[in-house]
Amino acid sequence: MEMMREELNTNIAALTGRLGTAPRLLARDWFSRHAFFGPSSTNQDTHDLPFQRWYRFKEAFAPRAVVDAISKLERVPRTCIDPFGGSGTTALTTQFLGIRPTTVEVNPFLADLIEAKLQSYEPQSLLSSYSEVLDAVAISTAEPWAMLANAPRTMVAPGVKGRWIYSAEVAERILTYRSAIEALGNPAHVRLFKVLLGSTLIELSNVIISGKGRRYRSGWERRRVHPTQVGRAFQTAFLNALEDVVRFGDRPCRDYSLFRGDARIVLSEADEADFALFSPPYPNSFDYTDIYNIELWMLGYLRTAEDNRKLRTATLRSHVQIKRSFDAGASSPLLDRTMFDLSARRDVMWDKNIPEMVRAYFDDLVVILTTLHDKIVNGGAVMMVVGDSRYAGVSIDVGRILVELANDLGFDLADLSSMRSMRSSAQQGGTYDLDETLVHLTKR
Ligand SMILES: C[S@@+](CC[C@H](N)C(=O)[O-])C[C@H]1O[C@@H](n2cnc3c(N)ncnc32)[C@H](O)[C@@H]1O
Numbered sequence: 001m002e003m004m005r006e007e008l009n010t011n012i013a014a015l016t017g018r019l020g021t022a023p024r025l026l027a028r029d030w031f032s033r034h035a036f037f038g039p040s041s042t043n044q045d046t047h048d049l050p051f052q053r054w055y056r057f058k059e060a061f062a063p064r065a066v067v068d069a070i071s072k073l074e075r076v077p078r079t080c081i082d083p084f085g086g087s088g089t090t091a092l093t094t095q096f097l098g099i100r101p102t103t104v105e106v107n108p109f110l111a112d113l114i115e116a117k118l119q120s121y122e123p124q125s126l127l128s129s130y131s132e133v134l135d136a137v138a139i140s141t142a143e144p145w146a147m148l149a150n151a152p153r154t155m156v157a158p159g160v161k162g163r164w165i166y167s168a169e170v171a172e173r174i175l176t177y178r179s180a181i182e183a184l185g186n187p188a189h190v191r192l193f194k195v196l197l198g199s200t201l202i203e204l205s206n207v208i209i210s211g212k213g214r215r216y217r218s219g220w221e222r223r224r225v226h227p228t229q230v231g232r233a234f235q236t237a238f239l240n241a242l243e244d245v246v247r248f249g250d251r252p253c254r255d256y257s258l259f260r261g262d263a264r265i266v267l268s269e270a271d272e273a274d275f276a277l278f279s280p281p282y283p284n285s286f287d288y289t290d291i292y293n294i295e296l297w298m299l300g301y302l303r304t305a306e307d308n309r310k311l312r313t314a315t316l317r318s319h320v321q322i323k324r325s326f327d328a329g330a331s332s333p334l335l336d337r338t339m340f341d342l343s344a345r346r347d348v349m350w351d352k353n354i355p356e357m358v359r360a361y362f363d364d365l366v367v368i369l370t371t372l373h374d375k376i377v378n379g380g381a382v383m384m385v386v387g388d389s390r391y392a393g394v395s396i397d398v399g400r401i402l403v404e405l406a407n408d409l410g411f412d413l414a415d416l417s418s419m420r421s422m423r424s425s426a427q428q429g430g431t432y433d434l435d436e437t438l439v440h441l442t443k444r
Contacts, residue, residue, distance in 0.1 A: 031064075059086055107296070116241075381443075384441075
């Protein structure tokens with residue numbers, strides 16, 4: 001761990017050397033709070049890191065992964081694109097390094113989380129807005145089923161078949177806070193406060209989220225959440241955020257571009273950039289819209305079943321949980337061999353569309369890489385953290401397939417390096433035998 005800290009410090013010193021003294025020291029102070037608990041492709045190091053502690057985004061990589069990636073480049077880029085923003089790790093870290101970020105995110109709650117981190121605040125005015133929210137909740141109540149008219153019935157008691165995520169009283173308090181926040185006049189404050197309320201929602205609920213998805217807590221029927229816990233959790237989240245924006249508001253770069261929507265479409269609106277770094281969803285059938293359903297409905301990002309359907313079809317084709325077209329033409333020698341093996345095992349798969357989903361997944365990434373080829377300067381680098389998957393014993397070597405596809409699109413392979421081994425699903429053995437790989441390409 002001492003060696004990792006030393007390496008990070010050396011890289012930060014090299015990357016921030018060109019900045020003035022104050023921004024350099026601020027960046028170093030932020031990175032000095034970075035822990036080293038797990039691989040850099042996971043977020044285990046960052047639960048106490050300012051900004052990253054606002055919301056536990058399970059699929060994030062650590063800021064030090066961004067530092068490691070940029071340190072491999074010949075010179076420090078001036079601009080960086082991340083087409084799959086998630087919790088905004090790439091964009092926030094590059095702001096600390098004085099590099100201007102552009103990012104894209106399809107999930108509106110996560111897009112707000114990203115923008116809440118990247119935007120600037122006037123602390124005094126934030127405090128006034130907080131006090132406005134408290135004044136409003138003191139004299140109002142909300143009607144859960146009026147505000148959640150089209151949400152899944154399990155959201156609030158009595159729920160479905162005796163199971164529910166919130167008691168009526170807790171849902172009422174959460175929604176009263178939401179209404180008070182939505183009534184604020186400052187859109188940047190609405191965004192931040194909704195994100196902070198969002199950060200309390202799982203701890204106040206009867207469910208937990210794990211790598212496998214959402215499930216009820218054991219003994220949830222006996223667990224009592226008191227409505228006053230809503231205000232206390234929101235206050236804690238607010239005080240943490242206030243501390244972070246006061247201490248680290250003056251980042252070396254405070255500018256950014258955020259595109260809300262499907263990267264397969266909106267990435268084309270981005271300006272040219274020196275470098276791209278991202279981690280797309282993995283083709284492991286993890287349905288992001290479903291995992292973040294509680295935040296999306298409770299905070300009003302989804303209001304109708306149609307909103308939900310649209311969001312799900314705008315996400316990358318990395319899962320089979322919704323009915324959609326898996327039409328795709330992506331082809332490379334290794335992808336075609338993998339498709340042949342997958343199709344031969346279709347009968348024993350838990351969903352017969354898995355082979356087509358896999359080709360569609362690569363087809364979507366070809367769209368992203370084609371657009372990036374247009375956006376990245378000549379000789380510029382594109383780095384992707386990707387994870388392998390396995391279905392019915394057939395392994396999908398995502399890194400090598402992408403290298404073949406990217407070669408046809410005008411990228412050369414600079415490096416392919418393993419970041420960690422991930423655990424496969426119980427059906428596939430449950431051992432740590434799936435690779436997570438950093439693919440480093442350069443534009444020809
Ligand atoms: C692995 S996560 C990225 C995590 C990010 N590197 C971080 O550290 O927070 C992938 C993200 O891609 C988003 N996503 C999925 N499909 C998308 C699409 N079509 N356009 C833009 N974002 C998409 C998901 O919502 C998710 O937030």
